[in-house]
Amino acid sequence: MNIKGISIKNLAIYISDYLRKNGVDTVLSGGACVTIYTNNKFISLDLDFVLRSFIDSKKIESLLEKIGFQAEGMYFEHEDTEYSVQILPPPPSVGAEPVKKIDLMRKGNMLLKLLSPTDSVKDRLAAYYHWNDKQSLDQAISICRDNSIDLKEVERWSKNEDMENKFEIFKRHLKR
Amino acid sequence: MLEPLFNSDKKEKILLYIYTNGESYAREIASKFQFYLNTVQNQLLNLEEGGVLYSKLKGKVRLFGINPRYPFKKELIALLEKALIFIPEEEKEKFYKPRLRPRRTGKPL
Numbered sequence: 001m002n003i004k005g006i007s008i009k010n011l012a013i014y015i016s017d018y019l020r021k022n023g024v025d026t027v028l029s030g031g032a033c034v035t036i037y038t039n040n041k042f043i044s045l046d047l048d049f050v051l052r053s054f055i056d057s058k059k060i061e062s063l064l065e066k067i068g069f070q071a072e073g074m075y076f077e078h079e080d081t082e083y084s085v086q087i088l089p090p091p092p093s094v095g096a097e098p099v100k101k102i103d104l105m106r107k108g109n110m111l112l113k114l115l116s117p118t119d120s121v122k123d124r125l126a127a128y129y130h131w132n133d134k135q136s137l138d139q140a141i142s143i144c145r146d147n148s149i150d151l152k153e154v155e156r157w158s159k160n161e162d163m164e165n166k167f168e169i170f171k172r173h174l175k176r
Numbered sequence: 177m178l179e180p181l182f183n184s185d186k187k188e189k190i191l192l193y194i195y196t197n198g199e200s201y202a203r204e205i206a207s208k209f210q211f212y213l214n215t216v217q218n219q220l221l222n223l224e225e226g227g228v229l230y231s232k233l234k235g236k237v238r239l240f241g242i243n244p245r246y247p248f249k250k251e252l253i254a255l256l257e258k259a260l261i262f263i264p265e266e267e268k269e270k271f272y273k274p275r276l277r278p279r280r281t282g283k284p285l
Binding site: 074088091093095096097126131 | 224225226227244245247249250
């Protein structure tokens, strides 16, 4: 498949579907989900796929190599795209909790599994809570504005992460 | 203590050192334990790849710490804390009790 000029969403669908059909089940996480859920308001160049179970890294390397992605340290690069791919170890998680509900996105007969908008908010808030990363806070707010989010669930999760105070800051920003 | 689990006594020492020191870098750990630098670098990268550690650049130094977003962080810390109880006091003093308060430049030891 020619991936020159492909969008991050379509590239994610293509890679995820290709890996799945070859026995590698993944969930898209991180900045690419933010790009998808905010309709490109935040641009990410990273495709972070989390494995759903342990797979030999050599198998993944060989599969990605077949579609033109070469391993560069922990990342995979392709000469026809600026997006880089990273395959992260299982389990798909947000903070200390496993991801419970996985969303699906289809294009023709291809399938992408990705974090739900609510888990994507948690994923961004985890970066804000633990690294104090303000850009991640902005991204979490932006996902909330463009999607239907279960804020009660985000609040429950934040308490479990011992981050009630920062959740209140997030809520204040959300109201602005 | 945790060698059978971690499959390496070096990995255990590296994790304990990073845990008790907050953050550290390959050269410091290698010189503290007299390990080969390459061995330490490989273990650190391995742990980072597995999501157990995070790394960040500070100046020219790559610092490693326990990843707060690692889903088993609480359980890992409980395990390391338990391992620390069994480590001889002398070893603990030497490797796992860092001086954290600041010392003014030029102040004699």
